[in-house]
Amino acid sequence: MPYAYDDENIFAKILRGDIPNKTVLETEHSLAFEDIYAQAPVHVLVIPKGKYVCYDHFALEASDAEIVDFTRAIGEVCRKMGVQPGEGGNGFRAISNAGEDAVQEVPHLHVHILGGRPLGRMLQKA
Numbered sequence: 660m661p662y663a664y665d666d667e668n669i670f671a672k673i674l675r676g677d678i679p680n681k682t683v684l685e686t687e688h689s690l691a692f693e694d695i696y697a698q699a700p701v702h703v704l705v706i707p708k709g710k711y712v713c714y715d716h717f718a719l720e721a722s723d724a725e726i727v728d729f730t731r732a733i734g735e736v737c738r739k740m741g742v743q744p745g746e747g748g749n750g751f752r753a754i755s756n757a758g759e760d761a762v763q764e765v766p767h768l769h770v771h772i773l774g775g776r777p778l779g780r781m782l783q784k785a
């Protein structure tokens with residue numbers, strides 16, 4: 660089934676400038692901003708400007724330019740926030756929730772960049 664994008668989701672409103680955000684980085688195809696309910700000292704969301712619901716939607720339909728821009732934006736955000744382990748930072752976790760089982764709350768692709776403290780193991784047993 661093709662993905663249906665909801666133009667009224669909160670990140671679409673941020674991209675339209677209807678609601679404010681704390682921007683960390685803006686590129687031609689991507690925007691990164693602080694998560695409003697930060698779960699770690701560093702908690703930044705990186706989103707493509709295009710209308711993609713989740714990661715596999717993006718992987719299937721985004722242009723090469725969008726994919727390169729988004730991927731590099733994630734690296735740039737890690738560098739800016741000082742969590743890139745290759746450059747003296749202590750590391751980060753990149754998470755992208757998709758769909759119901761992953762409890763995706765906002766139906767616009769976003770990658771969480773988390774760091775600034777030990778994050779523990781990736782998942783807890785249900």
Ligand code: AMP
Pocket residue numbers: 669678680693694695696697704755756762763764765766
């Ligand atoms: P997810 O559960 O992966 O869909 O995560 C959605 C994230 O968006 C949560 O971590 C929220 O705290 C965050 N969020 C929701 N509204 C805003 C907003 N207006 N500005 C920044 N982050 C937001």
